[in-house]
Amino acid sequence: MRYVDAGYAVALSTLFVYALSLILRRRRWERAYRATTPPADPQSAAGRGERS
């Protein structure tokens, strides 16, 4: 059974780690996108005290 258990453990843990890395990468890029993109609505930027 140890080969079977190892097979299941390797498959599930690899997919879990890869999925987690994708979530973290996606969040990092979303932060970078928000930081580099000006707000769509200039009113909201002005409302927050930013220069529009």
Next chain:
Amino acid sequence: MSTVPRVGPRPRWLDPIGVLGVVALGLTVWLGLWITPPDRTQGDLARLLYIHPPIATVALYWVGIVAAGGSLLYLWPRTRSLFWDRLAASAVEVGAVFSALTLVTGSLWGRPAWGTWWTWDARLTSTALLLILEIGYLALRRVPADAAVRAKRCAVAALLIAVDIPLVHFSVDWWNTLHQGGTFIDPGFQIHASASMSWTFLVGLVAFSLIFVWLLGERYRIEVLQDAVGDQLLEVSLAERWSEDAALVGAGAPTAAGGPGHGEGSP
């Protein structure tokens, strides 16, 4: 005013797919390890049947369809869009993970069944070649280039990788291999297994397919965001350069580089 298109919200259907995939994966583990009976000849080793072939199916067919289809649609002038390029690139990265898992789970099955972790069998070698080609594709994608040039280059590479897919599929028929042929489902789509084994195999196939769709969606989203951030940064740096240039022209100094209205070849 920015000319870079805004990135839309994350698709709503993605997380339900992921949740369904995790539930189906849990069901596969429960059925595969505790409910299904051991095989008559392979005993408990046959429990790898519920993960190894489904993983290989994703690595070979689902990834192949998305990567080769996306690349073909990108190369076809009428359907050319970066959407297809990004989809193909996302599929290849997810595919590399599934190809590696195919080799590892196959090796874990091969050691007790064949007495060896690895052999230069046609099925194993062509699958290893698939993984190497996918890693090569990902390396090619990191070579700096204009988006259209990179997309065209990668689309051609993906189609070359796709040539390996029928090679992997038919390797057990074309060559005398240690890897068995289609023993679970024969070419006439007749299933040679008990009902519980067949259903568990089917649940495993659905589970890994749903996980593939979720991973593909997440990876595609990253690709879109990367491109948007890159375009945005390029636009900001160009705007800064032009404003510096305009200030130098206003002060009567010669410009180092051309900007709009006063560059080389401008009217």
